[in-house]
Amino acid sequence: MEFIQFHPTSVYTESEKTYLISEAVRGEGAHLVNIKGERFMIAIHENGELAPRDIVARSIYKEIQKQKEPFVYLTLNHLDPEKIKKRFPNIFAKLSTLGINMCERIPVAPAAHYMVGGIKTDTDGESSLKNLFVCGELASTGVMGANRLASNSLLECLVFGYRAIERSRNAIPSTIKSGEENFTPLFRIDYSRKGEFAELSKRVARILTTNAGIVRNEELLHNGLFRLEAERIMYVREDNEIFDLVGENLIIVAELIIKSAMMRRESRGGHYREDFPKENETFIHHIIQQRGREIFTTPVDTGNHNKL
C-alpha cells in the first residue's frame, strides 16, 4: 500500500480538480522551469525532463518547496505552435477553456495518480476471502513491482478481470442467482450525512498529501496516523449506516498506506523517504496487513525459477 505513483504534471488550478498533462508533451520537447525561469531538471538527471516519472515528480515537489508559488511551469514557447496544436489538440482545447495558452507555458504540480498496492490476490484474482475476486487498481496481483510502468494498469484490468471471471464461473455455486429476490439490504442510508462524508474525504486526502505524499519521513507519517485517529473520533459513530461505514473505510485505507510506509524504512519505486533515501535490500519483500494480525512480510517472487 505504500507504493503510490504521482503524476509529475497536473495542471495547477485553484480548485481541487486536476487535469493531467500527458508525458508525451515533455517527450515532444517541453521544458520544466521554476518560477525564476531556470530549467532545474538538467542538474538533477542526465535525461532532464525525460527522467523516470517518480524522479521528475519528486524534483518538481522539491522545487516548489523552495519557492513561494505552489507550481512550476511546463514551457513550450521554444517549440513550433502549429505542431503543438496538431499533436495535442485535446490538451490544447482543454487548456484554452482554463484560459491557458498551451503553446506558451502551463502551471503544473504533481498529483496522486495510481495506487500500486491493494487487496492481495492470487493469479486468478481471488483474495484471501473465499469467493471474493478483485481486479483493477484495487488489486495487488504482484505484477506492478514497486512502480507501475505507464499503461500497464489497463492491461492488468483486462488480464486479471478475464481470469477472475473464468475461475469464479467454477468456484461460485450455480444455485446462487442474481436478481432482487436474493438481495436484503444490510445497511441503512442516512442521506443527511452525505455532506459530512464529502468533507471527510477532502480532509483525509489532505492528510495523505501532507503526511504520506511524494516525500515522506518518520515524523510526518506518525503525525498522519494521529490526524487520522482524530478524524475517526470525530466522524465514526459505529452505526450500521452506509456513510458511517464508507467513511471509516476511507480512514482505514489511509492508515494502511501510512503503516506500510512507516515499516518500509528505505526508498523504492513509488515510496520515497527522505530519512532513508536509498534502496535497502533487506526490504525486498511485500508488506501485508490483515485484520486481526500484526503487520507482516512475504517474499517477493522475482520470477527467477529454474525451469525443468
Ligand SMILES: Cc1cc2nc3c(=O)[nH]c(=O)nc-3n(C[C@H](O)[C@H](O)[C@H](O)COP(=O)(O)OP(=O)(O)OC[C@H]3O[C@@H](n4cnc5c(N)ncnc54)[C@H](O)[C@@H]3O)c2cc1C
Ligand atoms: C488521468 C489518468 C490517466 C491514465 N492513463 C492511463 C493509461 O494511459 N494507461 C493505463 O494503463 N492506465 C492509465 N491510468 C490508470 C488506469 O486508468 C486505472 O488504473 C484504471 O482505470 C483503473 O480501473 P478500475 O476499473 O480498477 O477502477 P476505476 O476506473 O476507478 O473504476 C472503479 C469504479 O467503481 C465505482 N465505485 C467506487 N465505489 C463504489 C461503490 N461503493 N459502489 C459501486 N461502485 C463504486 C467508481 O465510480 C468507478 O466507476 C490513468 C489514470 C488516470 C487517473
